[in-house]
Amino acid sequence: MDIKKLEQSISNFIQEEFLYDKPEIRITNDLNIIEQGILDSMDIFRLIQFIEQGADVSFEPEEMVQTNFQSINDIISFVKQKKK
Amino acid sequence: MLLHNILLHSVDKNREQLAASCLDSTITYGELDDLTSRLCNCFINNGIKLGDRVCIYLDKSINSLISIFAILKAGAVYVPLDASAPVNRITTIINDSNPVAILSTSSKVITIVDKLPKNCMLVIFDEVSSLKYQNGVIFQWKDILEYGRSYDIPKVIETDPAYILYTSGSTGVPKGVVVSHRASYVFVEWAYNEFKLLPGEIVSNHAPLHFDLSIFDIFTTIMSGGTIVLIPPEVSLFPYNLASLIVKSKINVWYSVPSILVKMVLYGKLEQLDFSNLRLVLFAGEVFPTKYLKKLTKIIPHALFYNLYGPTETNVCTYYKVDKDNIRDRLPIGKSCPYNRLVLLNNNRIINIENDQTNFKTDVIEGELCVQGPNVMSMYWGNENNNKLEKGLYYTGDWVKRGVDGDLIYLSRLDGMIKSRGYRIEMGEIESVLHDHPDIIRSAVVPIPDVENTNLIHAFVVSNNSSPRNGEKLDEKAVKKFCSKFLPRYMVPTFITFLSELPETHNGKVDKVRLKELASNR
Numbered sequence: 001m002d003i004k005k006l007e008q009s010i011s012n013f014i015q016e017e018f019l020y021d022k023p024e025i026r027i028t029n030d031l032n033i034i035e036q037g038i039l040d041s042m043d044i045f046r047l048i049q050f051i052e053q054g055a056d057v058s059f060e061p062e063e064m065v066q067t068n069f070q071s072i073n074d075i076i077s078f079v080k081q082k083k084k
Numbered sequence: 085m086l087l088h089n090i091l092l093h094s095v096d097k098n099r100e101q102l103a104a105s106c107l108d109s110t111i112t113y114g115e116l117d118d119l120t121s122r123l124c125n126c127f128i129n130n131g132i133k134l135g136d137r138v139c140i141y142l143d144k145s146i147n148s149l150i151s152i153f154a155i156l157k158a159g160a161v162y163v164p165l166d167a168s169a170p171v172n173r174i175t176t177i178i179n180d181s182n183p184v185a186i187l188s189t190s191s192k193v194i195t196i197v198d199k200l201p202k203n204c205m206l207v208i209f210d211e212v213s214s215l216k217y218q219n220g221v222i223f224q225w226k227d228i229l230e231y232g233r234s235y236d237i238p239k240v241i242e243t244d245p246a247y248i249l250y251t252s253g254s255t256g257v258p259k260g261v262v263v264s265h266r267a268s269y270v271f272v273e274w275a276y277n278e279f280k281l282l283p284g285e286i287v288s289n290h291a292p293l294h295f296d297l298s299i300f301d302i303f304t305t306i307m308s309g310g311t312i313v314l315i316p317p318e319v320s321l322f323p324y325n326l327a328s329l330i331v332k333s334k335i336n337v338w339y340s341v342p343s344i345l346v347k348m349v350l351y352g353k354l355e356q357l358d359f360s361n362l363r364l365v366l367f368a369g370e371v372f373p374t375k376y377l378k379k380l381t382k383i384i385p386h387a388l389f390y391n392l393y394g395p396t397e398t399n400v401c402t403y404y405k406v407d408k409d410n411i412r413d414r415l416p417i418g419k420s421c422p423y424n425r426l427v428l429l430n431n432n433r434i435i436n437i438e439n440d441q442t443n444f445k446t447d448v449i450e451g452e453l454c455v456q457g458p459n460v461m462s463m464y465w466g467n468e469n470n471n472k473l474e475k476g477l478y479y480t481g482d483w484v485k486r487g488v489d490g491d492l493i494y495l496s497r498l499d500g501m502i503k504s505r506g507y508r509i510e511m512g513e514i515e516s517v518l519h520d521h522p523d524i525i526r527s528a529v530v531p532i533p534d535v536e537n538t539n540l541i542h543a544f545v546v547s548n549n550s551s552p553r554n555g556e557k558l559d560e561k562a563v564k565k566f567c568s569k570f571l572p573r574y575m576v577p578t579f580i581t582f583l584s585e586l587p588e589t590h591n592g593k594v595d596k597v598r599l600k601e602l603a604s605n606r
């Protein structure tokens with residue numbers, strides 16, 4: 001799996017889907033997307049679904065927790081760990 | 085029967101007890117009473133009078149709770165703002181409620197600081213730092229602590245307004261539901277007795293504070309000497325985190341909209357957790373899909389489950405204790421709360437539910453549910469003569485039937501209001517925003533039923549794409565972006581379809597049935 005490509009696609013997805021109305025926020029890999037109030041309860045499931053499809057992984061309910069999804073970096077390191 | 089007196093009575097018995105917690109912060113009853121008195125004293129000293137509105141523009145926190153009780157103690161009216169709403173909507177509500185003060189933090193208030201009414205006082209809970217404000221007086225939290233605890237108690241009477249909750253309005257502008265101390269108190273006292281809350285019990289606050297579910301969480305818990313666990317919205321994003329919080333915080337009483345309970349059933353791994361402390365689960369705001377309610381009652385078999393029903397205008401007006409062994413496909417909203425009288429209105433026939441002699445074993449009775457009683461709101465803010473309140477009767481717009489056992493069952497809405505994730509949304513308000521877009525010629529919005537979210541919103545748009553104003557073709561993203569300038573995220577349509585014309589019925593109205601078909605074929 002091309003991690004760089006995945007990183008970029010997640011970043012684009014967040015930018016396009018959730019930040020379209022918040023031009024003041026610049027997406028970086030360590031931006032805390034949970035604390036910023038960027039996502040609501042429906043958005044988070046769309047993001048999870050997107051990552052599952054893009055990385056060809058399937059998250060267990062107990063893995064869908066804040067610590068794994070706080071930033072793009074957290075997401076990527078969690079996906080890497082799952083892929084091992 | 086004044087809401088803030090609930091705290092004054094409770095503090096004597098529970099001074100050292102925790103009144104609330106929020107993540108890692110806590111506050112005791114003694115501290116809550118002390119700090120709210122100081123803030124109240126500051127309000128009164130700076131000219132805040134009976135009936136003045138004070139807006140709370142804060143992320144959910146202990147400070148929000150302090151704000152609520154301090155405002156009430158001063159005889160003023162609290163107006164909780166949705167901290168995640170777009171600035172345009174916040175300023176609309178501020179302009180409408182015309183507050184004399186706003187409680188906030190410097191990072192939040194900076195976005196609206198130049199749009200505040202003249203002489204509006206600001207109370208900032210964190211450091212003012214670079215915030216410039218020349219419109220009125222500004223206080224930091226450390227200034228508030230300089231004020232003494234004793235103040236001249238204002239002469240509040242029970243029919244005075246206590247809070248204004250803004251909900252979606254069909255004409256495109258949010259409307260403020262004005263609730264008096266008495267209206268709120270009758271519900272709080274009933275809930276305290278009915279659900280037998282005990283001192284020291286731990287009660288969740290999942291709903292945002294501009295949502296009327298929070299009234300139970302705050303005031304009923306304080307009445308009982310319990311502890312409120314304030315749950316910030318980011319914790320609710322992850323059902324597994326939220327379920328773990330219920331266990332870790334030893335929550336005894338839970339109250340929320342059904343959709344978050346459904347998400348916990350689906351993704352919370354509930355069967356692996358120990359819910360032995362949870363004795364009561366209350367839900368309200370939308371229909372609970374029975375498939376998931378059945379699962380939930382099996383996972384937490386020892387708890388009692390109640391379906392509470394009522395619009396913001398009446399707070400809870402009916403309640404139903406779930407019969408766990410016999411969960412029907414349509415969960416009833418139950419029977420009338422003792423403080424109000426319900427009638428069904430059908431073709432000008434008024435059916436008095438309590439006294440009706442009709443044999444309900446054989447006669448199906450249905451009609452629009454109307455509510456009369458001390459719990460009904462005073463008015464919509466700025467609109468004393470509204471037609472929804474005739475002789476104190478509130479027309480809910482909900483079509484209900486009375487079942488064979490006398491329980492009421494919700495059937496449908498009479499107008500364009502829907503629920504999504506527990507939020508009340510007027511289709512008309514979304515359409516009105518769409519119509520304001522210069523490149524949108526016509527639009528219509530329909531709900532699409534969805535198990536996890538109750539409804540998703542689908543907008544159909546006829547655009548002026550042949551000659552757009554700014555030369556750019558209107559696309560889905562642009563429409564969403566436009567909506568999100570004026571509407572909170574939960575009201576922004578999830579799906580947008582461009583049509584060359586809207587389908588119409590034979591009398592020229594937009595054919596919403598046809599649109600729903602198109603939406604479901606997506």
